[in-house]
Amino acid sequence: MFKTIVFSAFGAGLLVCLAVSALQFVTTAPLILHAEEFEGGGGEAHDHGAAGEGIGTDASPVEVHEDGGAYVHDEEEWAPSDGFERAAYTVLANLVIAFAVSLMLLGGMALTGNPIDARSGFLWGVAGFAALSLLPSLGLPPELPGTPAADIISRQVWWLGAAAASAIGIALIAFSRHWLAKAAGVALLVAPHFIGAPVPPSHDVTYPGALAGEFVVASLIVSALLWSLSGLTAGWLHQRLSRAE
Numbered sequence: 001m002f003k004t005i006v007f008s009a010f011g012a013g014l015l016v017c018l019a020v021s022a023l024q025f026v027t028t029a030p031l032i033l034h035a036e037e038f039e040g041g042g043g044e045a046h047d048h049g050a051a052g053e054g055i056g057t058d059a060s061p062v063e064v065h066e067d068g069g070a071y072v073h074d075e076e077e078w079a080p081s082d083g084f085e086r087a088a089y090t091v092l093a094n095l096v097i098a099f100a101v102s103l104m105l106l107g108g109m110a111l112t113g114n115p116i117d118a119r120s121g122f123l124w125g126v127a128g129f130a131a132l133s134l135l136p137s138l139g140l141p142p143e144l145p146g147t148p149a150a151d152i153i154s155r156q157v158w159w160l161g162a163a164a165a166s167a168i169g170i171a172l173i174a175f176s177r178h179w180l181a182k183a184a185g186v187a188l189l190v191a192p193h194f195i196g197a198p199v200p201p202s203h204d205v206t207y208p209g210a211l212a213g214e215f216v217v218a219s220l221i222v223s224a225l226l227w228s229l230s231g232l233t234a235g236w237l238h239q240r241l242s243r244a245e
Contacts (some may be wrong), residue, residue, distance in 0.1 A: 121235020137198030
């Protein structure tokens, strides 16, 4: 059982890695590179009339995280060079993430004791996307380089709380039969947003504001593909390997 889960997750991870990487290279990657051109408050940002043009004239580079966060780091800190090296590290990171997501989804399905197939895997993937990407992004949307952000510890704590509450809430709604439990699930979905995510010190950015909306939409599309395709492929592979045994 365990070997089948691992092999299925790894096979799904390979396929999902290729699909997600290809989508990133034509959606989020160009937006990130474009936003990085405006870092430092240079002339290009002034020419385009970007908001907050006087901010960050000596700022350090900003790195984007999958959870929508960003942190400032020193110029001396290592980073992959543009081109092949950056693309290679992106693909490698996608492989690790896709394998981990597939493994987590298969593990959850196995714990329920229900049959594992492509349909159930897809539904679990959609639920995972909602709990760990879509709902938390309502408070902390994905951010481009150069976006002001609140303290990283505060954002991480809020994101973890929102993801955990969303996952438990969806599970209560999906698996419980009593209406009180379902109502508690709905309350858990709303609670993190009632509390509110950490507020950034400013909303001024060095890049054209329209890029932020494009990046949020593109990031959510990539995340939806990651979760749904991981569940679908991992469930299908698990069913095939189980029959072969």
